Amino acid sequence: MAHIVIVGAGIGGLSMAYEMRERCRPGDRVTVICDGDTFHFVPSNPWLAVNWRTREDIEFPLAPYLARRQIGFIACGARQVHPADDAVELRDGRRIGYDVLVLATGARSAFDEIEGLGPGHYTESVCHIEHAAQAGRRWEAFVKDPGPIAVGAVQGASCFGPAYEFAFIMDTDLRRRKMRHRVPMTFITPEPHVGHLGLGGVGDSKGLLEAAMQDRQVRWITNAWVERIEAGKIHVAQLDGQGRARQRHEVPFRYGMMLPAFRGIDAVAGVEGLSNAEGFVLIDRYQRNPTFRNVYAVGVCADIPPVAPTVVPTGAPKTGYMIESMVTAAAANIRAVLDGGEPYLKPAWNAICLADFGDSGAAAVALPQMPPRNVSWFKQGKWVHLAKVAFEKYFIRKMKKGTTEPLYEKYVLSALGITKLTE
Numbered sequence: 001m002a003h004i005v006i007v008g009a010g011i012g013g014l015s016m017a018y019e020m021r022e023r024c025r026p027g028d029r030v031t032v033i034c035d036g037d038t039f040h041f042v043p044s045n046p047w048l049a050v051n052w053r054t055r056e057d058i059e060f061p062l063a064p065y066l067a068r069r070q071i072g073f074i075a076c077g078a079r080q081v082h083p084a085d086d087a088v089e090l091r092d093g094r095r096i097g098y099d100v101l102v103l104a105t106g107a108r109s110a111f112d113e114i115e116g117l118g119p120g121h122y123t124e125s126v127c128h129i130e131h132a133a134q135a136g137r138r139w140e141a142f143v144k145d146p147g148p149i150a151v152g153a154v155q156g157a158s159c160f161g162p163a164y165e166f167a168f169i170m171d172t173d174l175r176r177r178k179m180r181h182r183v184p185m186t187f188i189t190p191e192p193h194v195g196h197l198g199l200g201g202v203g204d205s206k207g208l209l210e211a212a213m214q215d216r217q218v219r220w221i222t223n224a225w226v227e228r229i230e231a232g233k234i235h236v237a238q239l240d241g242q243g244r245a246r247q248r249h250e251v252p253f254r255y256g257m258m259l260p261a262f263r264g265i266d267a268v269a270g271v272e273g274l275s276n277a278e279g280f281v282l283i284d285r286y287q288r289n290p291t292f293r294n295v296y297a298v299g300v301c302a303d304i305p306p307v308a309p310t311v312v313p314t315g316a317p318k319t320g321y322m323i324e325s326m327v328t329a330a331a332a333n334i335r336a337v338l339d340g341g342e343p344y345l346k347p348a349w350n351a352i353c354l355a356d357f358g359d360s361g362a363a364a365v366a367l368p369q370m371p372p373r374n375v376s377w378f379k380q381g382k383w384v385h386l387a388k389v390a391f392e393k394y395f396i397r398k399m400k401k402g403t404t405e406p407l408y409e410k411y412v413l414s415a416l417g418i419t420k421l422t423e
């Protein structure tokens with residue numbers, strides 16, 4: 001019988017654990033290894049950062065929910081993956097052997113690549129719950145003594161939705177407090193244009209997001225290369241089409257939130273054949289590593305090439321729907337191999353995103369992710385905000401119950417008349 005080990009327990013890892021439990025043979029063991037003992041719903045982090053949510057709203061302990069589904073749990077970080085030896089070395093020195101390994105470790109926030117970037121320095125981040133909670137404490141202090149805001153993403157970032165979300169959420173929060181007029185806001189992004197989203201634009205995302213920014217009086221700088229950040233000032237070079245500095249900006253801020261570039265985690269980075277130069281896990285169209293064929297990867301840690309090269313580097317976003325389809329494909333393929341067959345199911349690496357604006361929102365659907373597309377759809381409205389609030393509740397409930405119901409397919413795609421989850 002096989003021991004299937006999953007490293008990471010975010011949206012990718014926890015969904016994988018439940019789906020693998022359901023798909024594996026009687027007698028197979030499933031074990032989750034995680035460097036924390038809680039699950040947190042990352043898409044709600046921007047709300048935590050303005051204190052519209054508490055940690056308790058979006059976080060729960062993993063152990064009881066995994067135990068209920070007969071899934072083993074080790075609350076200890078992986079220090080190093082040894083794919084040639086079929087073992088994971090833990091930070092406490094233990095070595096856990098496996099027959100099949102699924103990496104679902106998300107990404108490391110590469111704050112170290114830019115001087116002054118990140119919660120240890122001058123800007124906040126909403127990528128991790130700890131950082132979002134810190135951003136929330138700083139937000140309370142900021143609204144007592146407001147000033148300019150700088151918000152956006154740095155070169156190499158791939159997840160732009162939360163940057164736009166956070167700008168608009170802060171705008172909504174400040175308007176509700178009747179103090180928006182005291183807060184000039186600048187959006188800084190490596191995207192070649194507003195609404196590119198690492199996807200080359202979706203539908204009229206450019207026009208609609210530019211209009212939303214103008215409506216909410218957010219000034220923007222695109223093609224931005226952040227050179228360094230110091231207390232109260234972001235130094236930005238705005239590049240031309242040839243990659244030369246066209247203009248330099250010193251953007252003042254009293255509150256700054258800049259999304260970092262993502263890199264793979266240390267435990268997999270640098271292992272020949274397992275990960276690429278940035279530490280993302282190499283996979284084929286079946287979520288399987290081409291060198292170590294009993295290793296799979298799902299979620300943000302998996303290597304997906306950028307949709308199109310940009311003057312300032314940007315990456316392709318890996319969002320919940322894509323992760324859901326990666327998990328379904330990986331679990332089905334692992335079972336096929338355990339039964340003596342070959343992997344057969346390809347995930348639809350498509351992009352679906354609901355971005356909250358605080359009181360409204362925007363939904364993007366890109367099928368496939370790479371243009372030209374069969375569906376390239378972008379719409380804005382209050383319904384997106386309501387859908388996102390409802391979706392948060394459904395998703396957290398699903399993660400507690402351990403059901404494998406494909407939520408994106410059921411609630412988002414079917415609403416749009418699209419039903420394809422895998423190929």
Ligand SMILES: Cc1cc2nc3c(=O)[nH]c(=O)nc-3n(C[C@H](O)[C@H](O)[C@H](O)COP(=O)(O)OP(=O)(O)OC[C@H]3O[C@@H](n4cnc5c(N)ncnc54)[C@H](O)[C@@H]3O)c2cc1C
Nearest residue numbers: 008009010011012035042043077078105106299300319320
């Ligand atoms: C702020 C933000 C908002 C987003 N909003 C949306 C949204 O609205 N809709 C959408 O579709 N997508 C959204 N995304 C994209 C995506 O859905 C999320 O990033 C999602 O959390 C990715 O899931 P994951 O499981 O791949 O990684 P993560 O959620 O990062 O989970 C990684 C897991 O691995 C664990 N781990 C890390 N290192 C180790 C180690 N060494 N050993 C053991 N365990 C380890 C972590 O503790 C964690 O449990 C958002 C992303 C961000 C950053």
